[in-house]
Amino acid sequence: MTTLTHNKITGSILDLAKAQTSFGTLRQSAIKFIEENGLPAQKAEEYKFTPIVKKLESKLSNFHLAAATSISQSDVEQAMIPGLEADVLVFDNGHFSPALSSYTQDNYTVSLFSELDEQGQSTIGQVAKIEKDPFTALNSAIFADGISIEVQKNKAVTKPIVFMHFMQANQGDIIAPRIYIHGAEGTEASFLEQIISTDDKAYFFNPVVEVKVERNAHLRYYKLQDENPEALGVNNLEADIHRDATFTTVTLSLRGDMLRNNLNLNLLDSGCEGNMYGLYLLGETTHVDNHTNVDHTMPHSESNELYKGILADKSRGVFNGKIFVRQDAQKTNAFQQNNNILLSNEAIINTKPQLEIWADDVKCSHGCTTGQLDEEALFYLQARGIGKDQAKALLLYAFAGEVMDHIKIDVLKEHFIGLVQARLEKF
Numbered sequence: 001m002t003t004l005t006h007n008k009i010t011g012s013i014l015d016l017a018k019a020q021t022s023f024g025t026l027r028q029s030a031i032k033f034i035e036e037n038g039l040p041a042q043k044a045e046e047y048k049f050t051p052i053v054k055k056l057e058s059k060l061s062n063f064h065l066a067a068a069t070s071i072s073q074s075d076v077e078q079a080m081i082p083g084l085e086a087d088v089l090v091f092d093n094g095h096f097s098p099a100l101s102s103y104t105q106d107n108y109t110v111s112l113f114s115e116l117d118e119q120g121q122s123t124i125g126q127v128a129k130i131e132k133d134p135f136t137a138l139n140s141a142i143f144a145d146g147i148s149i150e151v152q153k154n155k156a157v158t159k160p161i162v163f164m165h166f167m168q169a170n171q172g173d174i175i176a177p178r179i180y181i182h183g184a185e186g187t188e189a190s191f192l193e194q195i196i197s198t199d200d201k202a203y204f205f206n207p208v209v210e211v212k213v214e215r216n217a218h219l220r221y222y223k224l225q226d227e228n229p230e231a232l233g234v235n236n237l238e239a240d241i242h243r244d245a246t247f248t249t250v251t252l253s254l255r256g257d258m259l260r261n262n263l264n265l266n267l268l269d270s271g272c273e274g275n276m277y278g279l280y281l282l283g284e285t286t287h288v289d290n291h292t293n294v295d296h297t298m299p300h301s302e303s304n305e306l307y308k309g310i311l312a313d314k315s316r317g318v319f320n321g322k323i324f325v326r327q328d329a330q331k332t333n334a335f336q337q338n339n340n341i342l343l344s345n346e347a348i349i350n351t352k353p354q355l356e357i358w359a360d361d362v363k364c365s366h367g368c369t370t371g372q373l374d375e376e377a378l379f380y381l382q383a384r385g386i387g388k389d390q391a392k393a394l395l396l397y398a399f400a401g402e403v404m405d406h407i408k409i410d411v412l413k414e415h416f417i418g419l420v421q422a423r424l425e426k427f
Contacts, residue, residue: 009056010038012063013174017141022114026125030140033130040134047260049318049350050289055232055258059202060173065142066093066203069168076100079164079196084411086160086192089147093168094177094207096147107155108189113146113178120148124180127210128238133262135234139176139208146178151217154186160222160409162192167227169201179209183217183245190220190409197228202257205233213245215269222412223251223261226419229284231256236264243269250406251290252416253280254423258287265294267301267329278307279403281423282315282347289318294336296329305336308403310396311347312427319351323366327358336366341373341399343427396424 017031040047042054056063071092080088087103089096089110096112103110113124124146130137151157167175183189195205205227213219221237233256239247251261265274280288294303309317319338340349353366373395381391400420407413 009053009063010034013138013141016064020142020144022145023121023124026140030130030137033137034134034141037134039138046291050258050260050287052232052234052258052260056204059230059232060204062173064173065144066173066175068092068095068097069166069198071097071100071166071198073100075166075198076164079194081412081415084160084415086162088162088164091163091165091177093166094175095144103161104159107157108149108151111148111150113148116148124178124210127212127240128208128236132238132264133236135206135262136208136236139178139206139236142174143176143178146180148180149182151181151183151187151189153184156187157189160190160192160412162194165193165195165205166198167196167203167205167231168198169203170199174204174206176206179207181209181211181219183211183213183219185214185216187214187217188219191222192412193221193223195225195227197231200228200230202230202232205231205235207235209237211237211239211247213239213241213247215242216244218246219248220408221247221249222407223249224416225251225253225256225259227256227259229255229257229286232258234260234262236262238264238266239274240266240268241272241274244271246273246275248275248406249277250403251278252419253278253282253288254419255286256288257285260289261291263290263292265303267294267296267298267303269298270300273302275303275406276305277403277406279400279420280309280317281400281420282309282317283312283426285314287316290320292321293324294322294334295324295326296332296334297326298328299330299332301329302333303335306403307338308400309340309349310343310400310424310427311340311349312343314344314346316348317350319349319353319368321352321366322354322356323364325355325357325359325362325364330359330361332359332362332364334362334364338368339399340368340370341396342370343373393421393424396427397421400424
């Protein structure tokens with residue numbers, strides 16, 4: 001990684017981090033990492049197709065932690081997904097707002113990091129380690145506070161828990177929320193991350209979500225990215241998955257300027273399962289980069305990964321998926337696939353599925369496809385009286401629909417499908 005010791009972003013971040021007084025051990029480790037490594041230059045291998053630092057330098061005038069704004073209860077109500085009965089945890093420019101939130105804490109608890117005892121605070125940074133990604137280190141260096149969600153042992157949270165993030169750039173540039181989720185043994189819960197841009201100004205969204213999935217726990221995490229056309233972001237989500245547990249993510253990416261999603265699943269015991277599904281529908285000059293990492297460490301674990309993209313105009317997609325199968329991880333089943341349709345000669349996709357296998361008794365596959373809309377299928381539908389635009393939309397939805405099938409909350413699935421259909425109509 002290229003060191004940027006004199007980069008203005010790096011210097012501002014270090015000044016901001018050194019002014020913070022809480023969470024000292026984690027913060028000092030993050031500061032040391034940034035001092036030694038900086039932020040990734042365009043030539044850095046992991047970010048060579050996504051020059052996020054260059055974007056930050058050109059689009060943001062300040063590099064400080066955003067302050068809370070004046071989000072109202074009416075704003076929250078308008079952002080709610082119609083018909084979705086959910087507990088809502090509201091973040092205002094990355095700061096948790098209990099006053100605007102509405103949650104029952106039935107079978108789970110919500111605590112600010114600053115309210116946790118020493119043992120509780122020590123768990124922060126144990127799943128999402130700062131050396132995994134420089135932007136995890138950035139968040140660890142500057143976040144003001146965060147929330148910890150503890151799902152109680154052998155309990156099910158019947159309503160989804162929604163993280164509602166409101167962004168307003170004119171109060172600051174870097175928005176850095178931090179969330180820790182602990183699904184205790186035998187728990188079940190679903191989460192939705194929803195991002196709402198309140199204006200069209202540029203901001204940098206840099207969240208870190210850590211998830212610990214204990215034995216026989218089953219958690220789902222849905223993410224909706226539909227931000228303003230100037231939005232920049234690097235999102236880090238990392239999960240430790242233990243014996244007989246499952247963790248499933250579904251990500252729908254629609255709009256932004258340059259968005260990077262880092263998703264890491266660590267399968268740490270036998271019988272555990274990690275699933276990652278993503279759909280990106282990109283137009284104009286939107287750039288979305290999905291970097292995934294699945295680490296199989298023990299026998300009899302399973303992972304499934306499917307990402308699909310439809311790209312129009314001058315948009316760009318990046319998919320880099322890695323599956324590691326360690327020497328002890330015999331009897332592993334791992335599947336990875338990335339499929340893309342390009343609707344424009346100016347749209348670009350960079351895709352790189354990867355397997356690294358040190359075990360000899362496994363079932364692993366990976367692959368990618370990139371092409372254009374099937375002209376024969378389009379002609380077939382038109383020959384049966386379906387208009388060209390409608391036929392095109394039908395084929396694109398059929399391509400995208402497989403990802404939507406992995407949303408297990410009916411109201412949420414219908415909402416996501418509506419967003420997909422509306423987006424495809426613009427193509």
